[in-house]
Amino acid sequence: MKRISLDDLLHTRQNLAYQEQYGYIKKLLEKGQIKPVKASKSNGKKPALYREYWMVEEQKAYLPYRSGRRVHL
Numbered sequence: 707m708k709r710i711s712l713d714d715l716l717h718t719r720q721n722l723a724y725q726e727q728y729g730y731i732k733k734l735l736e737k738g739q740i741k742p743v744k745a746s747k748s749n750g751k752k753p754a755l756y757r758e759y760w761m762v763e764e765q766k767a768y769l770p771y772r773s774g775r776r777v778h779l
Contacts, residue, residue, distance in 0.1 A: 707741075707760040712749060715740070715759060724751060731755055738762055 715734070716727050734740045739762055746758035 707763060709743065710740075710759055710761050712755055712757050712759070728753055728755060731759075734759075 712731075715731065719727055719730055722730075731740075735742070740759040741762060742756035743758040743760060744756065746756050748754035749757055
């Protein structure tokens, strides 16, 4: 996982009202794309947001291993 600041997450949404920025972060949390870094504390606004988040990497889907050997009965 990669650590990212709240400012970097909201970089393209700087011109939005705080409530809209809050909604955007909440959507990312609900989708599981980010997780808060709880040690980073809050930003001091209401409703509060954490100052840093973990970017959740997509899990790669691995197929079960199959050898090329054939079993004869």
